[in-house]
Amino acid sequence: MSILIDKNSTYIIQGITGREAVTMTRELLDYGAKVVGGVTPGRKGRDVHGVPVEDTVRALTDRMRVDGAIVVVPPAFAADAILEAVEAGIKLIVVVTERIPRKQVAQAVEYAQQEGARIIGPNCLGIIAPGKSRMGGIGGAPEATRRAFVPGSIGVMSRSGGMTVEISNALSQAGLGISTAVSIGGDAIIGSTYAELMPLFEADPDTKGIAIYSEPGGRMEAELADYMQQSKSRLPVVAFMAGRFMDAMPGMRFGHAGTIVEGRADTTADKIARMEAAGINVAERIEEIPALLKQRIG
Amino acid sequence: MSLFITVEIADAVQSDEALKKQLVEVCPVDIFALDGPRLTAVENNLDECTLCRLCLDAAGDKVAVIKLYDGNARLE
Amino acid sequence: MRLYEFEAKQVLAKQGVPLPKRTFAKTPEEAEAAAAAIAGPVVLKSQVLSGGRMKAGGVLFADDPQTAKTHAATILALEINGQQPAGVLVEERRNIAQEYFAAVTWDGRAKRPVIIFSDMGGIDIEEVAETHPDHISRTTFSPSRPFSDYTAKVAVASVGVTGNELAPLTRIVAALARTFLQYDLTLAEINPLVKLDDGSIMALDSHMDMEDEARGAQRTLLTELAIPDSDTRQARPPTQFEIDGALVDSADTRGVAGRVVEFDGDMGLVIGAGGGSLTLFDAVRGAGGKPANYCEIGGNPSVNKAANLTKLVLSKPGVQKIAVMMNVVSNTRADMMARGVIKGCLDAGRVPADTIAIFRIPGSWEEEAVKILQQYGVEYVDRTVSMHEAAGRAVAKMGN
Numbered sequence: 001m002s003i004l005i006d007k008n009s010t011y012i013i014q015g016i017t018g019r020e021a022v023t024m025t026r027e028l029l030d031y032g033a034k035v036v037g038g039v040t041p042g043r044k045g046r047d048v049h050g051v052p053v054e055d056t057v058r059a060l061t062d063r064m065r066v067d068g069a070i071v072v073v074p075p076a077f078a079a080d081a082i083l084e085a086v087e088a089g090i091k092l093i094v095v096v097t098e099r100i101p102r103k104q105v106a107q108a109v110e111y112a113q114q115e116g117a118r119i120i121g122p123n124c125l126g127i128i129a130p131g132k133s134r135m136g137g138i139g140g141a142p143e144a145t146r147r148a149f150v151p152g153s154i155g156v157m158s159r160s161g162g163m164t165v166e167i168s169n170a171l172s173q174a175g176l177g178i179s180t181a182v183s184i185g186g187d188a189i190i191g192s193t194y195a196e197l198m199p200l201f202e203a204d205p206d207t208k209g210i211a212i213y214s215e216p217g218g219r220m221e222a223e224l225a226d227y228m229q230q231s232k233s234r235l236p237v238v239a240f241m242a243g244r245f246m247d248a249m250p251g252m253r254f255g256h257a258g259t260i261v262e263g264r265a266d267t268t269a270d271k272i273a274r275m276e277a278a279g280i281n282v283a284e285r286i287e288e289i290p291a292l293l294k295q296r297i298g
Numbered sequence: 299m300s301l302f303i304t305v306e307i308a309d310a311v312q313s314d315e316a317l318k319k320q321l322v323e324v325c326p327v328d329i330f331a332l333d334g335p336r337l338t339a340v341e342n343n344l345d346e347c348t349l350c351r352l353c354l355d356a357a358g359d360k361v362a363v364i365k366l367y368d369g370n371a372r373l374e
Numbered sequence: 375m376r377l378y379e380f381e382a383k384q385v386l387a388k389q390g391v392p393l394p395k396r397t398f399a400k401t402p403e404e405a406e407a408a409a410a411a412i413a414g415p416v417v418l419k420s421q422v423l424s425g426g427r428m429k430a431g432g433v434l435f436a437d438d439p440q441t442a443k444t445h446a447a448t449i450l451a452l453e454i455n456g457q458q459p460a461g462v463l464v465e466e467r468r469n470i471a472q473e474y475f476a477a478v479t480w481d482g483r484a485k486r487p488v489i490i491f492s493d494m495g496g497i498d499i500e501e502v503a504e505t506h507p508d509h510i511s512r513t514t515f516s517p518s519r520p521f522s523d524y525t526a527k528v529a530v531a532s533v534g535v536t537g538n539e540l541a542p543l544t545r546i547v548a549a550l551a552r553t554f555l556q557y558d559l560t561l562a563e564i565n566p567l568v569k570l571d572d573g574s575i576m577a578l579d580s581h582m583d584m585e586d587e588a589r590g591a592q593r594t595l596l597t598e599l600a601i602p603d604s605d606t607r608q609a610r611p612p613t614q615f616e617i618d619g620a621l622v623d624s625a626d627t628r629g630v631a632g633r634v635v636e637f638d639g640d641m642g643l644v645i646g647a648g649g650g651s652l653t654l655f656d657a658v659r660g661a662g663g664k665p666a667n668y669c670e671i672g673g674n675p676s677v678n679k680a681a682n683l684t685k686l687v688l689s690k691p692g693v694q695k696i697a698v699m700m701n702v703v704s705n706t707r708a709d710m711m712a713r714g715v716i717k718g719c720l721d722a723g724r725v726p727a728d729t730i731a732i733f734r735i736p737g738s739w740e741e742e743a744v745k746i747l748q749q750y751g752v753e754y755v756d757r758t759v760s761m762h763e764a765a766g767r768a769v770a771k772m773g774n
Contacts, residue, residue, distance in 0.1 A: 101558050101588040106517035109485045140704035140738045148702055160649020166701035186648055189485050218482045243652035255648040263500055285762040302713050345677045345713055367749040
């Protein structure tokens with residue numbers, strides 16, 4: 001099993017005719033993911049690698065089952081695209097777009113919650129269930145993707161798209177492999193946090209452990225620590241914390257929009273302490289993650 | 299001078315107006331340009347070549363993309 | 375981006391929030407005239423983006439215009455945390471009976487805006503949260519619906535405020551929440567919000583951060599405040615090296631190769647992507663390396679862009695070697711990066727094999743990258759060498 005997506009999941013791509021989206025469409029199809037349609041206003045009737053293009057999301061959902069939407073439109077149009085997908089009844093929306101103002105993200109998340117839809121991202125590479133399907137550019141070309149993501153038993157969640165691939169690659173090399181990897185996004189407000197995805201991994205019999213990548217800024221790690229303490233989770237969690245140098249540089253923004261040290265709770269030191277107190281192992285180096293998980297899984 | 303990639307355009311291309319226009323259009327990094335009636339390779343853009351083969355698809359062996367870093371191997 | 379106090383107060387004034395009489399002065403003479411116009415005791419406050427100005431001596435009191443002039447001269451000459459003040463705010467001095475704290479920011483857990491209110495203003499709010507949790511309230515509200523005053527009332531009343539103070543405090547906190555939503559702020563704070571000895575309530579100090587991503591949408595306000603696009607408002611002003619880095623990134627729209635931050639070491643870093651850069655920077659420091667810079671590469675930049683970034687890093691005095699490292703890449707191409715850094719070295723008049731301490735970019739198109747690197751004799755490591763191991767090897771080569 002996997003979480004969020006499986007081999008029969010069907011997707012549409014909003015903004016499918018853009019340069020990056022055309023490449024993504026090719027990579028998804030070659031990996032075996034079912035991309036059934038795309039939307040670019042004014043381009044109705046065209047196709048991208050054989051995938052039909054429409055002006056509206058409804059034009060696609062009216063005639064076929066659509067399980068998920070991948071939003072790859074420029075930041076000024078991204079919130080609108082999310083709302084359109086939610087309104088059309090799509091229940092899973094991966095938002096790849098970077099630099100969407102957080103008020104618009106929060107508004108879209110509120111609407112999605114009301115309609116029972118889930119948002120992953122923004123500012124993410126998407127989701128992959130190795131060997132089954134993928135939703136987003138995660139992994140790149142199919143050959144490179146298969147190398148970094150071998151099917152296996154670890155769930156991965158990461159605030160960095162690139163580090164989702166790096167950590168998954170380390171787990172694949174170590175023989176543990178990946179059940180599902182989710183690039184959750186690098187923004188301050190995101191659709192799904194670690195703690196919100198944990199129950200899904202919990203319910204997946206194939207997942208035996210969790211690896212997460214985290215950064216300074218935000219309260220997401222504290223939320224995960226609280227979840228671990230309250231839920232008595234069966235899953236061992238190993239975290240990697242980047243950006244330790246930022247603790248000494250308050251107010252400076254590095255990396256993702258969500259990464260800034262504004263108070264004590266934003267520092268890596270505070271996050272590490274909270275996670276360790278909740279029984280989460282914090283690795284010093286990426287290559288320690290597989291060994292720590294193996295120890296905990298037994 | 300480019301460091302990594304060079305492009306050879308066969309004389310046969312110069313007499314084919316449609317092909318010249320097509321080569322200018324297909325290259326995603328603008329390596330081909332018309333200098334008056336003549337199709338030329340834009341020196342500054344050669345190293346940006348993504349090895350996408352779109353020019354080879356259009357021109358067959360009338361265009362050669364050469365990898366200077368790989369013993370002057372021709373992109374097949 | 376952070377607003378100066380005098381700008382934040384301009385924004386509050388637009389919303390009808392009561393404020394002390396004040397003038398922004400850029401010279402001691404202007405400060406003297408401002409104090410004379412106020413005709414009473416004044417406080418002079420350094421206008422810097424950094425915190426801790428009180429401790430640094432950036433806030434002084436004067437009872438007459440002549441003293442105001444002298445103090446203004448002192449403040450204008452005083453650098454605080456590396457920042458020259460933009461000017462000095464001359465403000466009437468009032469007698470305070472009670473201090474409050476009010477702020478609106480984003481709550482990443484609730485994914486909603488949150489009002490934080492306390493009747494223990496003027497001190498470090500994190501300390502209040504730890505030592506007097508019953509004196510602080512957190513009240514989230516919808517980012518979509520028009521803001522309604524009752525939410526502000528709940529925030530204020532939750533810490534036990536009632537009677538004559540509740541209505542005026544509610545009005546001010548509601549205005550702050552509307553300001554937050556209207557101007558795409560990530561923080562809108564009034565601290566202290568005060569009750570004066572005559573019972574009236576006003577905002578004595580204010581702090582606002584606007585979301586960088588919303589600068590385009592907020593052009594009208596930024597024009598009104600006379601803040602140009604070039605004014606980035608980081609926590610410290612950018613160095614020339616960093617300004618040049620931003621130019622490298624903006625000159626070419628293909629991918630990202632920039633976000634350069636200068637450090638005082640001698641090891642040049644050409645690293646990526648977002649999370650990868652944070653990881654690698656820690657790894658280099660953990661191995662005892664002294665980075666000359668932080669930077670980010672991502673989104674498949676052009677060869678030219680990667681070359682220009684490389685050239686910039688090499689232009690920093692003392693930088694003899696660079697380490698080129700990324701996490702396993704998906705869309706950025708290893709071969710394009712190899713071409714870019716080699717071109718950058720050659721353009722800078724350096725020998726790539728001697729200059730590039732290590733190249734670790736596994737993933738997309740790495741087979742092609744290996745051929746390029748071999749041609750120039752540059753040391754390449756693949757994904758079997760971890761990011762930390764690669765950083766360690768690069769640091770070890772710095773001495774040679």
